[in-house]
Amino acid sequence: MSADIVPALHAPARLQIAAVLARVDEAEFATLKEIVDVSDSVLSKHLSALVDAGFVKLRKAPLDGRQRTWASLNAQGVKAFRQHMHALQDLVARAQNAVAQSE
C-alpha cells in the first residue's frame, strides 16, 4: 500500500473516530456516534473493528446508573493514527507540489 496507509483507519468513519480518540483519553459511545454521525450498529461495528485491529480499548462502566461504553486509543492505535495521517499528508504534499508547479 502506498506509503503507510493503515487499512483499518481508511474508512472515513474510522478516521474520525481515531481523530477524536487521539486527542482525548476516552470518549463515550454516544459522543462518538454524534460526531461520526452513523447508526448505533454501525458505530458499534467500527469500534469492534478497531478493537480487533488492536488499536482501541473499550471500557464499560456505569454512569447515572446506566452502563456505558468508553473507547480509547491504545499506544498502538496512536501510532497507527499518526502513521496514517503522515501517509495522507505525504500525498497532499506531493499533490501541492504538482499543483504549485502547474500554477
Next chain:
Amino acid sequence: MSADIVPALHAPARLQIAAVLARVDEAEFATLKEIVDVSDSVLSKHLSALVDAGFVKLRKAPLDGRQRTWASLNAQGVKAFRQHMHALQDLVARAQNAVAQSE
C-alpha cells in the same frame, strides 16, 4: 459518503495513482503498476474508472516498438484530488474540534 470525499478516489490504490499523477506530467502503465502493486487487470480497471470519472486521460504511444499506455491527470483530476485530500483533513480537523469544544 461524508463531506467532499471523492468516491472515485476513495480506494487506496486510486489515491496512490492520483498522487503519483499529480506530481508528474505522465506515468507509464508499468510504472504505476509497480508503485501501486496490483495486477495488470486491476490497474487497468482503476485507470478506466478514473477515466470514466473524468479525471484521467490515457495516451497510447509506441515505445521501443511496443504500444504503451501513459496516464495523466487532467485539470478536473487535479481538482478532485485536492478536494479529496482536503475533505480528509477536514474530517480529522472537525473531529478534533468537536473534542476540543467538549473539553
Next chain:
DNA sequence: TCGTCATTTTCCATATTGGAAAGTTTTCAC
C-alpha cells in the same frame, strides 16, 4: 419480574476491489 437504556448481533442489500484467465491489438521473427 418487567421495562428501559445502551449497546451488540444478526440479517440483508449494495458497492468495491482484487485476481485469474481469456480475449484483443500490435509488432517482431521467420
Next chain:
DNA sequence: GTGAAAACTTTCCAATATGGAAAATGACGA
C-alpha cells in the same frame, strides 16, 4: 502469411466493506 510475445482489456467470480433496520443481550431500577 503464420506464430509468438508484449501490453493491455474484459469477463468471470470471489471476498470485503459498509450501512441500516430490527432482533437480541445485559445491566440496572421500579
